[in-house]
Amino acid sequence: MSDRPREHGFRLGQIGSASMVSLAHGTNDAQKTMGVITLALIANGTLSPGAKAPDWVILSCALAIALGTYAGGWRVIRALGKGLVEIAPAQGMAAESASAAVILCSTDFGYSLSTTHVATGSILGSGVGWKGAEVRWQLARRMVTAWLFTLPAAALVGAAAYWTANGIGGTAGVVVVFVVLVVASIGFFVASRYPAVTPENVNAAWTGSVVPEPVKAKDEVGS
Numbered sequence: 001m002s003d004r005p006r007e008h009g010f011r012l013g014q015i016g017s018a019s020m021v022s023l024a025h026g027t028n029d030a031q032k033t034m035g036v037i038t039l040a041l042i043a044n045g046t047l048s049p050g051a052k053a054p055d056w057v058i059l060s061c062a063l064a065i066a067l068g069t070y071a072g073g074w075r076v077i078r079a080l081g082k083g084l085v086e087i088a089p090a091q092g093m094a095a096e097s098a099s100a101a102v103i104l105c106s107t108d109f110g111y112s113l114s115t116t117h118v119a120t121g122s123i124l125g126s127g128v129g130w131k132g133a134e135v136r137w138q139l140a141r142r143m144v145t146a147w148l149f150t151l152p153a154a155a156l157v158g159a160a161a162y163w164t165a166n167g168i169g170g171t172a173g174v175v176v177v178f179v180v181l182v183v184a185s186i187g188f189f190v191a192s193r194y195p196a197v198t199p200e201n202v203n204a205a206w207t208g209s210v211v212p213e214p215v216k217a218k219d220e221v222g223s
């Protein structure tokens with residue numbers, strides 16, 4: 001079999017495997033977010049102890065994850081699909097299938113895990129198992145370092161938000177924290193747009209950065 005029909009087949013297979021990863025992500029990671037919000041509502045007395053997550057919490061979490069993927073998904077695709085190892089359709093389908101299987105099994109057993117950790121491990125494994133593939137361990141170490149700082153950073157932000165809201169008091173304190181978070185989110189989004197990672201440059205040659213080098217105009221190349 002020639003390479004083109006084989007790659008086309010794996011690309012079609014990736015539609016199914018990527019869909020399974022999306023489903024698995026919702027069955028595990030999304031549940032943690034819903035649980036935290038529901039716990040906060042119970043602690044506030046809005047819900048009774050033992051209550052299930054309200055429908056608006058479920059819909060809000062689903063919408064937030066979808067919007068986050070839409071806004072920053074291409075950067076994640078570039079970092080995982082180009083930065084760690086050059087992913088071909090066969091390796092992509094294998095990594096996605098392995099990730100979906102692990103996450104769904106963990107969900108069935110009632111264990112929580114990180115989709116990012118599982119997917120990163122699967123992609124690294126597909127690169128290690130692929131003869132001649134170049135695995136960029138430097139980027140992998142940077143990602144692990146970021147993971148180590150995630151929990152203490154989240155704790156500090158949560159503590160600062162609580163102290164601020166509690167110090168101001170009442171609804172005003174909650175509104176202030178909400179406005180600050182919205183402004184920070186907008187700032188992060190705007191910063192990620194300059195330069196942006198889009199479908200047009202996501203597969204550009206890896207130069208050591210998640211953001212591809214800008215394409216030079218023909219007259220600039222000629223000069």
